[in-house]
Amino acid sequence: MDRAPGLSVRLKLTLSYAGLIMLAGALLLAVVWVFLLRYIPDEAIRLPGHNAPGHVLRSPGLPGRFVPGRYDLWRAFAPRALQAFAFLLVFGLVGGWILAGRMLAPLTRITHATRRAANGSLSHRIQLEGRRDEFRELADAFDTMLAQLEAHVEEQKRFAANASHELRTPLAITQTLLEVARNDPNRDAGELVRILHAVNTRAIDLTEALLLLSRADQRTFTREHVDLSLLAEEATETLLPLAEKHGITVETSGDVTPTIGSHALLLQMTTNLVHNAIVHNLPDQGTVWVTTSVHQGSVVLTVENTGEKLAPQLVSTLVEPFQRGTERIRSDHAGVGLGLAIVKSITKAHDGTLTLTPRPAGGLRVRVQLPAAPPPPPPGPGAGPQTPARLPRR
Structure with missing residues (x-):
């Protein structure tokens, strides 16, 4: 089935990881910003003795003589926030690409084994190492399916070869008897008919057995x-x-x-x-x-x-x-x-x-x-006890 090309799963996972990291970072910065706004006045407050507007003193032992407002805080916070966003974006893309590659490595092996099986190689097995997880359960189930499929194919090949041999025998006998009858018109026709009837009966029995075997294998029956x-x-x-x-x-x-x-x-x-x-x-x-x-x-x-x-x-x-x-x-x-x-x-x-x-x-x-069949529902009111029948001995 032809499909239009699209983004790879690894790229989709990478973008998803990076987007999730960016969203988490944005929420964290938003929480910090909202928390700071509770303690920051709308306008800057100048204390007595301050001569340089907009300048904040940070000398040890001296109280700050200038309290910045929200605009001053935003002007100092915005560049740092953009730098943090840029770092989170690069980190999310690179880390997400590496992490997605490691997570999808088992899936790549499973895909490779599937393609080999589609090309007729049923003896290949994934044999995924490590502890049990979803990918390893999938790989083990696929290995089990390949083993059963390989055994089934080999069994069908042997069965087809044996069936061809068994069916060829009565047909060859029939052809030989007909050739003898054609070359010897005086041969006893009754004996020839008896042999042909026995050979034909065997061929019919064999064909009916093959049909019954196929019906059982396909499970096409009413339960x-x-x-x-x-x-x-x-x-x-x-x-x-x-x-x-x-x-x-x-x-x-x-x-x-x-x-x-x-x-x-x-x-x-x-x-x-x-x-x-x-x-x-x-x-x-x-x-x-x-x-x-x-x-x-x-x-x-x-x-x-x-x-x-x-x-x-x-x-x-x-x-x-x-x-x-x-x-x-x-x-x-x-x-x-x-x-x-x-x-x-x-x-x-x-x-x-x-x-x-x-x-x-x-x-x-x-x-x-x-x-065993599930037990029947209990009898209704008034129903007598039921005693299971036993087979007679012969």
Whole structure:
């Protein structure tokens, strides 16, 4: 945005300092002048024995024989006052220029860092020294913003590269199958259609997951009251056929856990966690535990599953997009590698925290902590007591 040139902030501060000093000096001289006028007569008073009008004797031990009037005092006071004003003006300009430069030095560093960030250099930090004040708080906040922005940009770059790779695979397979069908008209069309349908389904699932992840990152959703315990029950009921197919037992328990957020996104988050716990489990006789609990100011959803022992280094990478965990047991329902990445984005969009820890006996424990919803207003007169519902155990 083009703007007309104007005075610099340093010059404005300098003029402000100088003007303030001049005003203070003028007020001080005015007070002195008004105070002296109370004791000075309008006209000069000549005492007996005085021979030189307008002359004031200042001999030690002798009283003054001439009392000056206001005009005489003004003639003696005015030149000194002008000299004082001139000194205050020079002092205010020079001192104000130096003081403004020292005060604005941190702002200059912040501006320099901002310009470097605008040119694409996000690794630069201000790192302002000294004790905490307004400028240092601004610099620290700007450094924090740059760090988060740099991490976000790097994450988006990795995500774009991984997404391009994942989307390119089904497209390449589709192109290869079509070329084979064109070169071999006698090939079994039913088998070709089956493979193309599976590849196309995977591409659609991946695209929908990417759109859901983008929606969670942008926080473009309506917030409402949501009970995580009901979402956990709904997710387990939906995935119960998949669990029975894999021989997995799902146990759900917990208290009413009210929070504020998107019902659809939180249900997707819970479904992803339960689905992930089912497909990455023991080959047979595995177990998934889904529990909800209420803490002071927060609600917690915990999903645990049995399985092989996981290294902490592997667990720390599972929330990254397309990181499926090569050491975990896989199946044809393993998904597109965005399940926990979507969970992380939805949790972050709801101002929550996501914690993944390996279980000592094998498997994974995922803990989602969200802010609790404010308590509802007290019921009106005549309303009966309300007892929170509990989820049944399975």
